[in-house]
Amino acid sequence: MPNNILTIAEHRDGALKKVSYELLGEATRLAAKLGGSAEAALLGQGIEGLAASLAQYGAQKIYLADDPVLERYSPETYAQVVAELARRTQPVAIFLSASTWGKDLGPRIAAKLWVGLASDCTRLELEGDRLLITRPIFAGKIIAQARLKGTPQMATLRPNLFPPLDPDPSRSPSIEKFPVDVPTPRAVTVDVIPEAGGKLDVAEAEIIVSGGRGMKGPENYKILEELAEALGGAVGASRAAVDAGWRPHADQVGQTGKTVTPTLYIACGISGAIQHLAGMKTAKYIVAINKDREIPLFKLADYGIVGDLFEIVPLITQEVKKLKQEG
Ligand SMILES: Cc1cc2nc3c(=O)[nH]c(=O)nc-3n(C[C@H](O)[C@H](O)[C@H](O)COP(=O)(O)OP(=O)(O)OC[C@H]3O[C@@H](n4cnc5c(N)ncnc54)[C@H](O)[C@@H]3O)c2cc1C
Structure with a gap:
């Protein structure tokens, strides 16, 4: 099984968040050392157009879950889809942003996969073929190093800290459509009112x-x-x-x-x-x-x-x- 790292792309109002590229930059750097590749999961509705720029920023493969049920973010549904994708593709690690969104979604995926999650990571290194994670705890008073048991190793990465790759426009996306098969969520977002x-x-x-x-x-x-x-x-x-x-x-x-x-x-x-x-x-x-x-x-x-x-x-x-x- 190749040592691939799966990143979960974050987007809003039809545009990818910058942190999605930062996750890919870090995933590419680490996956190269592990002999694997960086991949991205893209969830939503009508979002296929975003795949091209994920590829330009390093995603070797993009798993596209494009479905009306994913039109608006639902923690329950999104966690189910990513957990199912992880079971099928067996990444060694999953990275999300330590944004409000990633902090909400990450732990739910980890719980479904029954693995640990290191939140708000500021540095990632490899120790053999496992991650050695640096993260501030106790309001930044202590800088802790963590190793995660189990696979996939899940981490949320602090935005604006990890450099993205330079985009390469010659890279076209390799898209694999991922079928969405989830029960109707118990809670549905009916509207989002922007500030x-x-x-x-x-x-x-x-x-x-x-x-x-x-x-x-x-x-x-x-x-x-x-x-x-x-x-x-x-x-x-x-x-x-x-x-x-x-x-x-x-x-x-x-x-x-x-x-x-x-x-x-x-x-x-x-x-x-x-x-x-x-x-x-x-x-x-x-x-x-x-x-x-x-x-x-x-x-x-x-x-x-x-x-x-x-x-x-x-x-x-x-x-x-x-x-x-x-x-
Ligand atoms: C569990 C917990 C969680 C918390 N979470 C947060 C958090 O997320 N974020 C956060 O910020 N705090 C948080 N706090 C509160 C934190 O402890 C402080 O009370 C708070 O940060 C103080 O805010 P402040 O610096 O604006 O006010 P103060 O400490 O009162 O400072 C005001 C400053 O303004 C200066 N000042 C006044 N007038 C002028 C002037 N004209 N020109 C220049 N300077 C002037 C004063 O010299 C003073 O230094 C938390 C506390 C707890 C217990």
Whole structure:
């Protein structure tokens, strides 16, 4: 049996999520060492068109489960289909994204296959022919290494951390249609209402401007929105700001919010409690703006600005706009 690694492609509104390519990049790297190949499962309805770009990003084979019953995500149905696919194709490992979607779906598949799952992995290596998995636990206080018993070895991979392959347009997809034979699910999603404005999700943003209790009220987030817009990023929040009702929970970064790995994270009026750091410490560059020079976040930040955010943030926005105008 070849040592293939199966990735579960994540897509929304007819477009693949970037993390789907990241999963394939990592699966390709590891499968090459194991003498196997990277494969992708694509579930949904009317999604065959997405297969081409999965192939370009490294999927040697794409299992296509295209069926009306899969039109909207249902954890029950999706887990059944992937578990059945895994039983038939016997991959050595299955990778999903550590996004909200992957965190919901992954454990259900693992339970059906009666195997373990390592969540939110930040590094994967091989020890012989088995995975050695690195993942933060206890809100990032400990970096643990895990080995999984059983096969397939299941892992969710933190988005924005694993590099995708360069796309190769000459690669055409090898598609195998996978028949969907599942009972009617007990719960059905009847509608999905997108958030007004179609704003960029913090979990996917390359640049995040985040605000905490230091913002003093919901109306003041306007200055963060202006900076985020100038930079082409998203606005995030600490739990203190979300609990105060200033921002929606979808924007919360941290242990009980989203885990983000942007290139740039600008924290404004956020002290850097361990639970907040758990969600953003793997950002490539961290900038903290705070009037208190003793905050824990300054120990982690690449750049620290001590001062009043209400003066500093508009100045940065102004400079960014100026630089953009200059070309
Ligand atoms: C189980 C559990 C889970 C949790 N999960 C999360 C989570 O997911 N995410 C999260 O964020 N927190 C989480 N928390 C809460 C966390 O412990 C902190 O309470 C929270 O992160 C604090 O938010 P903050 O930094 O915005 O507020 P504070 O700690 O109050 O910091 C506000 C900062 O603003 C600065 N400031 C004020 N005015 C200005 C100004 N004008 N200019 C510049 N700086 C200014 C202050 O100096 C201060 O440092 C969790 C806690 C628990 C117990």
